[in-house]
Amino acid sequence: MSTLLALAPMSMEAGALRRGAPGALVARTGAGPSRAAAGLDGHLATARRHGVAAVAVAGVAGGLVAGMVPGQVVVADRVLRPDGSVVAELASAALLAGALRRDGLRASVGGVVSTTRLVRSDAERRALAESSGALAVDLESATLVEADWGRPAAVVRVVADVPGHRLVSPRTALDLARGLSALCRSGPGMQRWAEAAGRRSVILAGPRSYCAGVERAIETVRRAVERFGTPLYVRRQIVHNAHVVAELESAGAVFVRELDQVPEGATVVLSAHGVSPAVRAEAASRQLRVVDATCPLVAKVHTEMRRHAARGDQLVLIGHPGHDETEGTLGEAPGIALVEAPSDVARLDLDPERPVAYATQTTLSPEETSETVAALAARFPLLRGPSVSDICYATHNRQEALAAIAPRCDLVLVVGSATSSNSRRLVEVAERLGVPGHLVDDEAGIDLDWLAGASTVGVTAGASAPESDVTRVLRAIESLGPLELTTAEVRRESVTFPLPQEVR
Numbered sequence: 001m002s003t004l005l006a007l008a009p010m011s012m013e014a015g016a017l018r019r020g021a022p023g024a025l026v027a028r029t030g031a032g033p034s035r036a037a038a039g040l041d042g043h044l045a046t047a048r049r050h051g052v053a054a055v056a057v058a059g060v061a062g063g064l065v066a067g068m069v070p071g072q073v074v075v076a077d078r079v080l081r082p083d084g085s086v087v088a089e090l091a092s093a094a095l096l097a098g099a100l101r102r103d104g105l106r107a108s109v110g111g112v113v114s115t116t117r118l119v120r121s122d123a124e125r126r127a128l129a130e131s132s133g134a135l136a137v138d139l140e141s142a143t144l145v146e147a148d149w150g151r152p153a154a155v156v157r158v159v160a161d162v163p164g165h166r167l168v169s170p171r172t173a174l175d176l177a178r179g180l181s182a183l184c185r186s187g188p189g190m191q192r193w194a195e196a197a198g199r200r201s202v203i204l205a206g207p208r209s210y211c212a213g214v215e216r217a218i219e220t221v222r223r224a225v226e227r228f229g230t231p232l233y234v235r236r237q238i239v240h241n242a243h244v245v246a247e248l249e250s251a252g253a254v255f256v257r258e259l260d261q262v263p264e265g266a267t268v269v270l271s272a273h274g275v276s277p278a279v280r281a282e283a284a285s286r287q288l289r290v291v292d293a294t295c296p297l298v299a300k301v302h303t304e305m306r307r308h309a310a311r312g313d314q315l316v317l318i319g320h321p322g323h324d325e326t327e328g329t330l331g332e333a334p335g336i337a338l339v340e341a342p343s344d345v346a347r348l349d350l351d352p353e354r355p356v357a358y359a360t361q362t363t364l365s366p367e368e369t370s371e372t373v374a375a376l377a378a379r380f381p382l383l384r385g386p387s388v389s390d391i392c393y394a395t396h397n398r399q400e401a402l403a404a405i406a407p408r409c410d411l412v413l414v415v416g417s418a419t420s421s422n423s424r425r426l427v428e429v430a431e432r433l434g435v436p437g438h439l440v441d442d443e444a445g446i447d448l449d450w451l452a453g454a455s456t457v458g459v460t461a462g463a464s465a466p467e468s469d470v471t472r473v474l475r476a477i478e479s480l481g482p483l484e485l486t487t488a489e490v491r492r493e494s495v496t497f498p499l500p501q502e503v504r
């Protein structure tokens, strides 16, 4: 049984697909909408008879947008008529494009518009791009994807002619050869997409996604943009999430690494991870207006460190070197020793006869730090630790929720950015329980090989990942076949933090 039915208008396209996806069933539709329509019933019958898992319309196309190059792949997220009306929306596009990119192809996600005749001139291309918003033009996709296939469908078009290259010119043969080569190389990705297709269960962990500190930090930047105008400077990523940062950048926020990149007298927002007193002093010396979005739970750790230091304790921080939060806490008192693992404790140059006080990075749970704390207690009998109320509720809750569902899953997807410490910890929770876990920013990060054979998928999100990214991941999984979705909520969260005074 073949898993993929690939529909190619012309024989040279069908040949490229047969070479690239030898396990696929490849059928020729004929070029143009009339031929495609005439053969449609036959192709539908083929799909049923062979029980194919998924259908891909694939071939070469014309590029509509300046800057496109022959061999560039467009995976359609929508198929359009020239007036911009939508014939079909194809939710698998980002998943499939991600697979093609991993195979080294230049793949974009966008609209494909189907016309009734070849588009030859640049003026026609421009007009079509404007009226439809599409990236590529072909003749057959609208006719073929309008049909009810009853299984996942995709459109993969490789650009052969592009703006600036006339359709019939000395370059045509070379451009076409590039297009067919890329079509052939798209075959394995299409095949993997079809192999991942099928019915699936998803268990959503609850709580997941934004914590109160992250919500407060993002709202602080939005309000600061409204109140103080743009450009509004933000030191470091306000929260560790690529989509959130991009959205705030488009609203006028300018992210900088250090304050020397902020013009004197400008307004700067300090991120949720907190900063050391030295950064505040620098802001004052440069006469910056400061809006402090430090999470109150991080601020509480800073206060505790200062209190221990004032008492004369020797200080230890358990955390990851180089993390924004760790850097800020280390700056609260001179000589704070940083340890990451139990093995670091032996090299600490501290007096065991005197009190030692420790704090932990807020995104580390008590379970993760227990061995390091035990090693500290064994070496330093006068060890003082933080009170239970200093532990971040969000980190603990997200890990507890994932641990409750992971044993029922074949695969766990954690939505979050690689820079997010608490998201990476969630992957470790899954793996400690023997379940493969992967961190994805969004659906484009999902490797189709993970999904093949995974009938139950657990989904959660780090405290800095928006719920909209979770929805995108769920839609992408659903695009592969019927989805049974359940939510397993271990507890409700009702924590909120007031906004900084400057933006209330």
Ligand code: SF4
Pocket: 211, 212, 213, 214, 272, 295, 296, 297, 298, 362, 363, 392, 393, 394, 395, 422, 463
């Ligand atoms: S994870 Fe915890 S410490 Fe970090 S911002 Fe969220 S609530 Fe604050």
